[in-house]
Amino acid sequence: MATIGDVARVAGVSRSTASYALSGKRSISSAVRKKVQDAVDELGYTPNAGARALATAETKIIALLARFLSDEFAPAMLQYIQGVSNRARELGYDTLLVSEADGPAALRRLSTTRMVDGFVLLNVGESDERLDVLRQAAQPGALIGLPADPEGLDVFDLDFPASGRLMVEQLHGVGHREAILVSQSEHVVRRGGAYVWRLANAAQERAEELGMQLHHYYGASLQPEIGTDLHRFLDRHPQATGLLLNNEAAAAALPTVLREREVSAPADLSVLGRFSDEFARTFSLPFSAVDSAAMTLGRQAVEALVTRMQGSTKAEPHVVSLLPPTLDDRGSVTAPRAPSR
Structure with a gap:
């Protein structure tokens, strides 16, 4: 031995x-x-007798690697975690939440010791340093989030470019010609959060095609900074009649900001966000939104992972599944008010 x-x-x-x-x-x-x-x-x-036993048998545990980052709104992340853990439990697996800052080391340790049967990764960056380790692991993995190179991995994500186009089209379709888009903070982009620029770039391109003016800003992820940001963006563009939000913290802060400005949605400002239905209910948000489908994506990732862990699709090609955007209409988008004469 x-x-x-x-x-x-x-x-x-x-x-x-x-x-x-x-x-x-x-x-x-x-x-x-x-x-x-x-x-x-x-x-x-294997490091110990327990690990040796695990090397030849299922652990019935899935490792969920999810980093809680200061530049993202933590309550939004919890929706994805819930989707993963709920579906794992339904399929007979426990979920081990791993939030260690050194993701590659954590993944390598769990894989080497055979502590888990497979991995689900959240916070997937454009060039995520965890992916090479995952590709070399004995256990399969699934990603929630699209990296630049998804080769050899099952990937599940919202179609963010399609979401950006849909958001612009919804405003333009009822008559808006000037709007503001508030994205996640620039820190998210710098560390590889490609979903931010994928949505923003597609939205900007579609706005230009439609002859619509779209002002793009990066907002903070915490209060009171995001509230201050929203006031500043709205002050800069008093003629804007629409507000698009790809920033959950901004969506959560907006009702207070609108009350402070004595502005109502949609009478004075049409609002359209990108967040899950669960998130909207948690924060009692009255705004229409492209559903980020956090629970759905979590469930899809687990289902694909469990199928591979059970061996029935080990030789099958890996999939990149981008969920088409759907709109939850809560009545916050309407035609802009005619300018006063």
Whole structure:
């Protein structure tokens, strides 16, 4: 029965280095980590008796890697987590929520020790450093969020470009010719949140095609900053008759902002957001929205993952599934008020 000492000997490294390479608790070069992993594979090493047992049997656990980031609105993230955990439970699996900052190390540790049967990843970035580790893992994985390179992975996401076009078309269709789009913060874009610019770019392109003026801004993710941002954006464009929101924090703050401005929707300002129905009910939001379908995406990811874990589609091509946008009409979009003479 192989020990960590055996792994270190075969890999040609110290016992502590082998341990750190497997645990991910310290920075180890990729070359050394590969040597250790090759030794683990050669020897069939697992860190303890429990892990050895798990290596040959199902754990009935799915790991959900979800980072709670300060530049995103945490309540929106909870909808995706609920969708994953609910569907996993229905299919007979427990969910292990992993919010460790070092996602690659956490994923590598869980995969190597065979603590889980598969992975679902949230907060997927354009060039997500977790993906190479996931592709090399013995267990399958599914993503909620579209990266630049989805090769070898099952991916589920909202069709954000189609969502942006739909939002603009809804306003233009009832007569709006000038509107404001508030996106997530620029920090989200800089760390790879491609869904922000995918929606914004498509919305801007569609607005130009329709001859509609669209002012795009990045808003904060917390109060009171987002409330201040909304006041500033509206002050800058007093002629704008429509407001599009790809920022859940902005949607949650908007009722207060409108009351402070003595403005009502849709009589004075048509409002259309992008958030889930569950989110709207949680915050009692009266605004129409493209449904972000957080629960649906969570369920789809788990269903695909469990099917692969059970072996029936291991050889099947991986899928990239983009959910077409649907509109939840709550009556906050109407024709703009005729200008006074």
